[in-house]
Amino acid sequence: MTYSELSGQIVQKQSYLCIGLDTDPRKLPPHLSTETDPVFTFNKAIIDATADLTVAYKPNIAFYEAQGPRGWESLQKTLEYIPKNCFTIADAKRGDIGNTSDLYARTFFDQTAAGLSFDSVTVAPYMGRDSVTPFLAYEGKWVILLALTSNSGSADFQRQQVGDQELFETVITTAQTWAGPDQLMFVVGATQAAELSRIRELAPDNFLLVPGVGAQGGSLEDVSRQGLTPNGGLLVNASRSILYASNGTDFAERARAEAKTLQTEMAIHLTLR
Numbered sequence: 001m002t003y004s005e006l007s008g009q010i011v012q013k014q015s016y017l018c019i020g021l022d023t024d025p026r027k028l029p030p031h032l033s034t035e036t037d038p039v040f041t042f043n044k045a046i047i048d049a050t051a052d053l054t055v056a057y058k059p060n061i062a063f064y065e066a067q068g069p070r071g072w073e074s075l076q077k078t079l080e081y082i083p084k085n086c087f088t089i090a091d092a093k094r095g096d097i098g099n100t101s102d103l104y105a106r107t108f109f110d111q112t113a114a115g116l117s118f119d120s121v122t123v124a125p126y127m128g129r130d131s132v133t134p135f136l137a138y139e140g141k142w143v144i145l146l147a148l149t150s151n152s153g154s155a156d157f158q159r160q161q162v163g164d165q166e167l168f169e170t171v172i173t174t175a176q177t178w179a180g181p182d183q184l185m186f187v188v189g190a191t192q193a194a195e196l197s198r199i200r201e202l203a204p205d206n207f208l209l210v211p212g213v214g215a216q217g218g219s220l221e222d223v224s225r226q227g228l229t230p231n232g233g234l235l236v237n238a239s240r241s242i243l244y245a246s247n248g249t250d251f252a253e254r255a256r257a258e259a260k261t262l263q264t265e266m267a268i269h270l271t272l273r
């Protein structure tokens, strides 16, 4: 999906919601346990219930890898089921020396390799340029680089002063010499909203993937006020607060209600921007 297609979806759906498919088999409603692939059945129901309210889905790869080959199969089926007008994010946080990154990129981008063709993958910037550029070699695919993450440990390295900047600011400025806003997004935690206007000055046109509303307590209002751009510019993720809104037979209905609450607030922020 291109930059302008993504912006167009945000306008059309009046939403910059990204739903995190962090599907933990241990947390699924008990009535799904008799299904052949409970994870896929759950994801399918969540997608059916929310596709008109969200512009992106973000399966966190850890939840699938932890299931071995079965999880990989659930991931493939889920990715194929996501409607084509939704942006897809492999939240895998990869990055290694060049030839290894090349294989990670093939895994998530090249359908003929592992049977997956995501629009984007999250990448850790720590190993530098040659660890990131193999992902950028795929035309039309996106790198979402970790900049300022939502967890408390983000202070350990990302907030360290490097010259006259903090390390996450160096990541944001340097990475923009590798790719333009049509291929490069940054992860900024919703819990870091206080830094968003500074980040917007450094990256005025890049989309930001913002996890941390819902279960982590980040404020959608603060994020929207500081982060929205004329092109949208935000993908705000919620996972647990939507997926596990109910553990009963009404789980999809309750997930939709949670997503609808976020989308309704987003529509207001889009009007105010």
Ligand SMILES: O=c1ccn([C@@H]2O[C@H](COP(=O)(O)O)[C@@H](O)[C@H]2O)c(=O)[nH]1
Pocket: 020, 022, 060, 091, 148, 149, 150, 151, 187, 188, 189, 211, 212, 213, 214, 215, 216, 237, 238, 239, 240, 241
């Ligand atoms: O800084 C980051 C980067 C990634 N994540 C991921 O986003 C979701 C958040 O899930 P919630 O249940 O809505 O808290 C999850 O997959 C994280 O691994 C993040 O939270 N913060």
